[in-house]
Amino acid sequence: MIRIGHKGLNVQADDSEQTLLEQLRSGSESAAEQIVREHISWMRGLALRIVSDGDTADDVVQDAFINAFRHIDKFKGNASLKTWLHRIVVNTALMRLRKTKRLKEQSIDDLQTEYAPQGHRLNPPTSLSATPGEILEQADLRASVLMAISQLPEAYRIVLQLRDIEELSTSEVASALQISEANVKVRLHRGRTALKTLLEPVFKDGL
Amino acid sequence: MRRMPGMITCQELDAFICDYLDGSLPPRQLKIFERHLKLCEACRAYLHGYRLTIALEKRLLATPEAPPPADVPEDLIKAILAARLVNL
Numbered sequence: 144m145i146r147i148g149h150k151g152l153n154v155q156a157d158d159s160e161q162t163l164l165e166q167l168r169s170g171s172e173s174a175a176e177q178i179v180r181e182h183i184s185w186m187r188g189l190a191l192r193i194v195s196d197g198d199t200a201d202d203v204v205q206d207a208f209i210n211a212f213r214h215i216d217k218f219k220g221n222a223s224l225k226t227w228l229h230r231i232v233v234n235t236a237l238m239r240l241r242k243t244k245r246l247k248e249q250s251i252d253d254l255q256t257e258y259a260p261q262g263h264r265l266n267p268p269t270s271l272s273a274t275p276g277e278i279l280e281q282a283d284l285r286a287s288v289l290m291a292i293s294q295l296p297e298a299y300r301i302v303l304q305l306r307d308i309e310e311l312s313t314s315e316v317a318s319a320l321q322i323s324e325a326n327v328k329v330r331l332h333r334g335r336t337a338l339k340t341l342l343e344p345v346f347k348d349g350l
Numbered sequence: 351m352r353r354m355p356g357m358i359t360c361q362e363l364d365a366f367i368c369d370y371l372d373g374s375l376p377p378r379q380l381k382i383f384e385r386h387l388k389l390c391e392a393c394r395a396y397l398h399g400y401r402l403t404i405a406l407e408k409r410l411l412a413t414p415e416a417p418p419p420a421d422v423p424e425d426l427i428k429a430i431l432a433a434r435l436v437n438l
Contacts, residue, residue, distance in 0.1 A: 172431065179430050183422050188414035201426050208430045209437055225413075233411050256396075262359025267392030268399055275405040288406050307404055308411050332368050339403040346399060 160224055167215055179208060182225065186232045193236035193289055194243075195282075203239050207232040221319075226309055233304060241293040249294045254337035271346050284345050291341035299334030306331050358386050360393055367400060 166174035183204060190200035190207070211218075211231050218227050241248075257265040279285045292300065305316045306327070313331075317324045358366075363386050369375045370383055387393055 172435075175434055176427070176431055179427055183427065183430075185413055187422065189411075192410065192414060201423075205426065205430050205433060209433050212434045213437055229413060256361075256364060258359075258361040262361040264360045264392050264396065268395040270391065270395045271398060271402070273402065275402060275409055278402075278406060279409060285410070289410060292407065292410070303407060304411070307407050328368055332364070335368075335400060335403055336364075338407065339399050342403055342406070343399070346402065 157223075161220055164215065164218065164220065164224065167212070175212065178224070182228055183208075185225075186228060189229070189232055190236045193233070194240055195286065199239060199243070200236075203232065203236045206239075207235045210235065222309075229309070230301075230304060233308075234300075237289070237293040237300070240289060244290055244293075246290055246294050248296050249337065249341065251296055251299055251333055251337050254340040255333060256336055256340075268343070269347075273346055278345060281348075284348055287345045287348075288342060291338060291345070294341060295334060295337060299330050299337065302327060302330040303334045303338070307335075357389075358382055360386075360390065360396075363387070363390075363393055364396075367397070371401070371404075 163174050163177060167178065186204045186207060187200055190203040191197060194200050194203060207228065211228055218224070240246075259265055278288065292303075295303070301320065302316060305311045305319060306313070311319065313324050313327050316327045320327070322330075363383060366375060366379060366383055370380070375383060387397065
């Protein structure tokens with residue numbers, strides 16, 4: 144099924160792209176160059192948004208391309224090349240950020256909502272009126288949000304990436320990750336909840 | 351909030367929150383979900399934070415609308431292509 148998702152990210156590779164990929168797999172240098180020139184600009188913009196430093200962003204883009212070329216045989220064409228590269232550059236940038244800031248992956252269990260035996264919330268959140276725009280206007284809060292995302296375990300972060308950013312359906316994510324749809328839903332909720340918990344201080348500062 | 355007849359708990363509400371945001375809750379469950387929300391301030395605040403979390407994620411990690419202002423340095427393109435050959 145071809146599904147046009149958020150900003151055209153979620154589309155299958157078309158015939159011309161498939162041809163280009165076949166050339167790349169055969170070792171064509173011109174195919175590699177064409178891919179680099181076509182995608183490098185938005186990849187730099189995305190990497191820069193995450194790591195906030197031009198030189199580091201360029202390192203991220205280079206690592207992302209090398210990683211993509213090295214694993215090109217794993218790219219099956221059931222997403223567009225742009226979608227695949229997007230996933231790689233986000234992951235590479237977040238891992239670079241985590242390393243630079245010396246952050247550790249957080250335990251997903253420690254970040255879940257706590258309930259009383261009767262099922263009500265043990266630590267009810269306070270009402271907030273902050274909007275995404277208000278939070279992201281502040282550079283320090285913006286950085287805090289990115290650091291929080293980078294601390295999520297990979298198994299959860301990838302589900303957030305596929306569902307929330309690439310806007311794949313639950314069944315498409317299940318197929319991509321070879322897990323059940325029920326598992327996708329569980330990981331999605333636990334991942335979002337964990338991220339929300341990590342962001343609580345940001346929400347309060349953004350008031 | 352505590353369970354009342356025909357009501358769900360906060361914990362049960364959380365189990366349906368992804369389907370609620372996807373718009374895939376069946377009408378009867380939707381009605382129960384929204385009834386709980388109407389009466390439970392803690393869950394309204396929770397849902398707001400949950401939506402805010404998703405919105406922040408989307409804004410920060412989606413593809414930028416516009417390319418970065420500076421031209422891509424030719425040196426960077428050459429370095430990537432040279433590194434590819436080394437890693438073949």
